[in-house]
Amino acid sequence: MHLQTFNLIVYAWIAVAVVIFPIVLNTVAPYGRHTTGRWGPLIDNWTGWILMESPALVFFAFVFLSGVNHGKTVPLILFTFWVFHYVNRTLIFPFRLHTKGKKMPVTIVISAFFFNLINAYINGYWLGSLAVKYNISWISDPRFIAGCLLFIYGMLINLRSDNLLIHLRKPGGTGYTIPVKGLFAYISCPNHFGEIIEWSGFAIMTWSLPGLSFALWTMVNLIPRALQHHRWYKEKFADYPPERKAVIPFIL
Numbered sequence: 001m002h003l004q005t006f007n008l009i010v011y012a013w014i015a016v017a018v019v020i021f022p023i024v025l026n027t028v029a030p031y032g033r034h035t036t037g038r039w040g041p042l043i044d045n046w047t048g049w050i051l052m053e054s055p056a057l058v059f060f061a062f063v064f065l066s067g068v069n070h071g072k073t074v075p076l077i078l079f080t081f082w083v084f085h086y087v088n089r090t091l092i093f094p095f096r097l098h099t100k101g102k103k104m105p106v107t108i109v110i111s112a113f114f115f116n117l118i119n120a121y122i123n124g125y126w127l128g129s130l131a132v133k134y135n136i137s138w139i140s141d142p143r144f145i146a147g148c149l150l151f152i153y154g155m156l157i158n159l160r161s162d163n164l165l166i167h168l169r170k171p172g173g174t175g176y177t178i179p180v181k182g183l184f185a186y187i188s189c190p191n192h193f194g195e196i197i198e199w200s201g202f203a204i205m206t207w208s209l210p211g212l213s214f215a216l217w218t219m220v221n222l223i224p225r226a227l228q229h230h231r232w233y234k235e236k237f238a239d240y241p242p243e244r245k246a247v248i249p250f251i252l
Helices: 003-025 045-065 073-096 106-130 136-140 142-166 190-206 209-236
Strands: 042-044 103-105
Touching: 003 106, 003 209, 042 045, 042 106, 045 073, 045 103, 045 106, 073 106, 073 136, 073 142, 073 190, 103 106, 106 209, 136 142, 142 190, 190 209
Parallel strands: none
Antiparallel strands: 042 103
């Protein structure tokens, strides 16, 4: 595919994110604590999670490894950052959850599957076939260094926050409590905050249009989700800390 055609596709994908943002901002996604049967048939939570995240790992790897850059050092490093994140999200994280018996709508699984399919193709094809600027000197570029540090910082926030949430609920437990450790002292969803930082770092590290598109889509997907969680916490717990923000400390 010619670079110009590819860029037009990515711009169109970014435009879709901009268009749907106000829609998802006012729509409660029906999974997790917001699960409802009004969106059609339900599927086991673990199965649904693995199915919807799998393209971001498997298809991304296939597209990248099919490209001419698959043996080059810098594209391989960028590939490794992506795969490290999605090995955790797809193959480790679901099995750490204490959510036996929980369900999610099949419609959510299908929509997330196709989102991950498109996102994996765009970024995998860029890194594997189109990116020619990533010679070995890119490792010393300030954009790579800054993006790498941001990615790692965001990943650590995401992992720690997920770990704190997972251990709030004992195996077999079903209730919710107010998380207070780590960045939970400042925001309701530091796990989402960490992931936003991660993919913003990836966008800087790659300095690419596909990386930017994923960072924007991450915000479009997770900021509304965090605001919904924040409202849910305040409605469920009368003593929920009033100074706590939803997803960005002291701001939002």
